[in-house]
Amino acid sequence: MLIFRLNHAQHAIVDGRLDEACEVLSESAAKEHRRGQELIGKLVKKLIDRAQEHLQAERYREALNDCEKATQLAGNQPEIVELRENALAADKAAAKNAQRRQLAIATAKRHIDRGEIALGQAACDEIGSSTTVAELKKEADRRDHIIHSRIQRVERAIADSELNEAVAVLRELKTICPQNERFLALLVALGKTIVNQANGAIESGQLVHAVDAMDRIRGLIDSEAAVACRRSLELCQRIANGLNECDLRPVLADLRSLQQAHTSASWISEAIEAAQVSQQARDQLSTSPLSVLAHREFRKARQAANGRHSDKPPIVTATIVPQTLEAIVDSVPDAFALQVDGAPGCFVLRRDSITFGPRSASQKHDVEVAGQATALATITREDGDYILQSDQPIVINNRKATSRLLSHGDRVELGVRSSFKFSLPCAASSSAVIELTGCSGPQGGRRLVLFDNALVIANNAASHVRSSMASDPYVLFVRDNRLQARPMDTGKGKAGEPVPVEFDRPVLLGDINVVASAVNVDARRNV
Known part of the structure; x- marks a missing residue:
C-alpha cells in the first residue's frame, strides 16, 4: 500500500500536481521510507521554484503558502527562509501601496464632491489608471459642467438684478460645490x-x-x-x-x-x-397725585398677601384695569385678559383652535381682519403641535401655502398690512404666543396667548408675558378648574406653594401685580 502511495506522489510531482504530492508525502510513513525522502527533496525544489514564480508575478499570498508547505516537509532551510522573508516584505509593501491608493482615491472623491474639480482631477492623475479613477474623472467632468452652467445662471441673474433667482441657485450650488x-x-x-x-x-x-x-x-x-x-x-x-x-x-x-x-x-x-x-x-405722572393712589392700592395688596404692614411705599407702575364682566369664581373662562405690572396687556385663549376671518362675515372669528372677503386661516392645536390651515394660499415665511406645522419664529401675512408672528417662547410649556403687527387685537392688544398647560411670567425672552419689573419668574396654571400661580422652579430650590388667582382682583406675585379679567367669549374681537 505504501509503495502504491509513493508511486502516486512521484507521478503527481512529474505532472506538476505539487499540492497533491505534498499531501501524500506529509504522512509519517512516507517520511520514514528512503524513497519517500528522495521524493520529498524533489518536491521541495519544485515548491521553491513555484514560490519564486508567484513572487515575481506579485502573487504574494500564494508564494507564502508554498514556502509554508516546503518548511513543513524540509524544515527551515536557508533558501526557504530567504524566500519567505522576501514574500512577506513584498506583501507588506503591496498592502501599504493599496492603502495609499485607497486614501488617494478617497481624497480625490472628496475634492470632487466639494466642487474642487481641479484638485480632484490632479489627485486622479497622481493615482494612475484604473476603472475607479476613470469613473472619478467622468464624475468630475459631469460636476464641472453642472457647476459651470449654474454659475453662469447666477452671474446673469445678478447682472439682471434678479437677486431672488441668484440666491436660489446659490443655495443649490452650496449642496453641490460648497468649496x-x-x-x-x-x-x-x-x-x-x-x-x-x-x-x-x-x-x-x-x-x-x-x-x-x-x-x-x-x-x-x-x-x-x-x-x-x-x-x-x-x-x-x-x-x-x-x-x-x-x-x-x-x-x-x-x-x-x-x-x-x-x-x-x-x-x-x-x-x-x-x-x-x-x-x-x-x-x-409718577410724581403726580395719581401715584399716591397707586402706592396705596399696592400696599393693600402686599398687606393682604404678606400679612404685615409696610411703612415705605414701593415704587410701582400703576395698572389701569379695563371694564370687564363680573368675576367668575367657580371656573376658568375660555378667554380672559391679563394685566401685569411692567408688561403690555395680553389676551389669553384656552381653546384648541382660533380662527382669523373677515369682519363682514356672519360667522364670528377670534381675530377679525378688515378688507377680506373670505375666511383666512385657522390655527389648531393637536398634541402640543400647532397647525395652520387656510382655504386660500397665504404667505408664511415669504412662501405661499395652505397648510403648515407652525414653528417658533414663523411669520404669517394675513393681508397687505396685517400679519402675525408665532412663537413658542418656553420649552417647558406648549402654550404659544401670537404677536399681531399692523393691527390691534382683542381689547386693543397686540399679544395673544394660546394657553395649553402653563403660562410663564418673567423678565426674559423665555416667557409668555415679559415684565420688566418681575424679579422672579412665575407660572400660571389651571388646577381643579381654578386659575393658580406659583414661583417657577429654576433648579435653585423648591418651587413655592400655589397661590389662587381670582378674577378681577389683583394678586401680588413677588414684586408685580397681576389682574386676570374675564371677558365675553362670544363678543367679536376686532382687528
Missing part, C-alpha cells in the same frame, strides 16, 4: 449686495424691506456684515416690542445703540427725541 472658488466668490459678492440693500433700508426706515432682504440669505451668508445687520434688526424688533412698556428707558438705551451702528438714519434721532419726551411725561 468651489467661483461659488465662494459669487457668494461674497451677492452677500455684500444684499447686506448693503438691507443696511440702506434700515437707514431709510424701511425695516420690513430690510428684514425681507436678510431673510433671503438666512443660512446661506454669515459674513461679519450680515451678522451685524441681523443684530441691528434684532435690536429694532426689541425696540418695537418695548414701545408698549410704561418704562421707555430700555428703549432709549437700545435706540442709542442702534444709532451708533447707523449714524446717518435720521428717523432714529427722531425716535430718541420722541422717547425722551414720553419718558419725561411718564416720570411727571
